[in-house]
Amino acid sequence: MTSLLELERVTKLYGPVIGINDVTLSLPPGGYGLLGPNGAGKTTLINLVTGQLRPTLGRVRTLGRDPWNCGAVLRRIGLCPSTTALLPAVSGLDWVAYLLELQGIGRSAARERARRAMRMAGMEEAMERRMGSYSKGMRQRTKLAQALAHEPDLLILDEPFDGLDPVGRHEMTERLREWMREGRSLLLASHILHEVEAVAPSFLLICSGRLLASGSAEEVRALLADVPAEIRIRCDRPADLSSRMLESGLADGARLEAQGALLVLSTKAPLAVYERLPEILEESGIRATEIISPDESLQSLFDSLLRIHRGEAA
Amino acid sequence: MILRSIAAVFRFEVTRSLRFGRLFWWLALALFPLLVAEMFRSLEPRILQDEREVGFILYVLVVRMLCPLTLLLWSTPAIHAEIEGRTWGYVAVRPGGRTAILLGKYLAAVAWSTALGWISVTIFLVRVFPEGWSALWGLFVELVLLSSLTYGALYLLIGVLFLKRAMVITVSYTLLVEVVLTLIPAIVNQATVDYRLRSLFFDGLGVDLTAQRGWSSMASEAGPWHQVLVLAAYTGVLLLAAFLFLRRRQLVVAEE
Numbered sequence: 110m111t112s113l114l115e116l117e118r119v120t121k122l123y124g125p126v127i128g129i130n131d132v133t134l135s136l137p138p139g140g141y142g143l144l145g146p147n148g149a150g151k152t153t154l155i156n157l158v159t160g161q162l163r164p165t166l167g168r169v170r171t172l173g174r175d176p177w178n179c180g181a182v183l184r185r186i187g188l189c190p191s192t193t194a195l196l197p198a199v200s201g202l203d204w205v206a207y208l209l210e211l212q213g214i215g216r217s218a219a220r221e222r223a224r225r226a227m228r229m230a231g232m233e234e235a236m237e238r239r240m241g242s243y244s245k246g247m248r249q250r251t252k253l254a255q256a257l258a259h260e261p262d263l264l265i266l267d268e269p270f271d272g273l274d275p276v277g278r279h280e281m282t283e284r285l286r287e288w289m290r291e292g293r294s295l296l297l298a299s300h301i302l303h304e305v306e307a308v309a310p311s312f313l314l315i316c317s318g319r320l321l322a323s324g325s326a327e328e329v330r331a332l333l334a335d336v337p338a339e340i341r342i343r344c345d346r347p348a349d350l351s352s353r354m355l356e357s358g359l360a361d362g363a364r365l366e367a368q369g370a371l372l373v374l375s376t377k378a379p380l381a382v383y384e385r386l387p388e389i390l391e392e393s394g395i396r397a398t399e400i401i402s403p404d405e406s407l408q409s410l411f412d413s414l415l416r417i418h419r420g421e422a423a
Numbered sequence: 424m425i426l427r428s429i430a431a432v433f434r435f436e437v438t439r440s441l442r443f444g445r446l447f448w449w450l451a452l453a454l455f456p457l458l459v460a461e462m463f464r465s466l467e468p469r470i471l472q473d474e475r476e477v478g479f480i481l482y483v484l485v486v487r488m489l490c491p492l493t494l495l496l497w498s499t500p501a502i503h504a505e506i507e508g509r510t511w512g513y514v515a516v517r518p519g520g521r522t523a524i525l526l527g528k529y530l531a532a533v534a535w536s537t538a539l540g541w542i543s544v545t546i547f548l549v550r551v552f553p554e555g556w557s558a559l560w561g562l563f564v565e566l567v568l569l570s571s572l573t574y575g576a577l578y579l580l581i582g583v584l585f586l587k588r589a590m591v592i593t594v595s596y597t598l599l600v601e602v603v604l605t606l607i608p609a610i611v612n613q614a615t616v617d618y619r620l621r622s623l624f625f626d627g628l629g630v631d632l633t634a635q636r637g638w639s640s641m642a643s644e645a646g647p648w649h650q651v652l653v654l655a656a657y658t659g660v661l662l663l664a665a666f667l668f669l670r671r672r673q674l675v676v677a678e679e
Binding site: 161183188212 | 439442510512516518521670673674
């Protein structure tokens, strides 16, 4: 079976700036979430697999072929870029029909398909209106319609949830799930974990242009199970608290930051730390003013993966 | 399929330009040569009664000013407008999308420029030179079309080569090459578009410039078909170069 995407030691440089750094991956058809903080290289990766950029080093294959100037590949891709800018004086229907004509579809068929795609994206009421009057959510739906309208084999969405209200997010999630249920392929780039998790069964985690991990949600969690979490505590005697935490065996490591005012504890058992910390503080008479826990956000996930990548964590 | 895509871009661009504001300025530009002529005639009523005088002012104002100006506004920013408007990503991922945008927008620019030139020439001749308008009209229909096709391709290429400051570079190029260099009485002026248009213009008026002392290098001795073929070759080469450069360029819209 032809791979959906294949990247072989791909590096993309923008002058001295690294967009993508030595990425190798091979993905069979399916649904993938491309996760990474802002500036991680997600859009560069999308531009490479959609043939808008050429790699500085390495080889890119999309649906089995080099996507650069390749009509056969472009015909099978639907792209929803991250930009929300649309032509303000043109109606959503006219615009989607126009893009379908560029796809090689005849004028009347393009209009019919555009109408259907706009209806499917929940834009039936507003499709004849100028896009300048659209809300951000309506723009996202119109963008989705133009990406879906020619029924591509691979749908690529760059931050499709941006600007959507909770109802809009739910509707978008449902539409993408339906797309997945039809057995089609999807690459969904986002910096918000739970949005991707709700749609795509597998993840690619990218940060600073590097592919840090890939696999299912369970596989990524298993990877992180042994990664120490960092808890930051601001208190009046950080050195004292540090030695107590290390003596108690709750912390695996400790360091002082902010000129000795902030204690950073490294622990594989953060829940145990939270349980015992009040007791230790009371016993020692140390006054803590701030506790910053590692949150569930993607950034902390990436911080952990980067530490693994750099060899700072086992 | 690519022809269908080019036609789609052409139709889309022309349709979305049909707005009151743009049509108003377009019509105002079309009336500009007539306004200049009326101003001259109010100062000196005896001018613009001769075919050569009328032809000369039409050549300068329509073929050398209005058409290039329209193309400067339409053809030069053809690709940059898509990048700036953040719509490039949608069209660049269509099969043949880059070519379709390039040539569809070029044809739209040529259509607007040609229509402007023809309307301007027609209004001017009917109002200023009603007794002899038909002789000049045919000549200017041809000159306006050739001017639009060639300058359109030239400005398109400049717009593809220099996405940033394309307008400034186009204006500078036009002033240096098509205004200054073309008037230098030396062989170098033969490389300009104006030299070919000028040769056609004088030939159409029946003026043998090459036989006049000191003016021999200002126009070509070759027949009109030669000039048309040279201009067609210019247009073809410029469009091909624009196509090849755009095909090789890696263009992406910067993130918001």
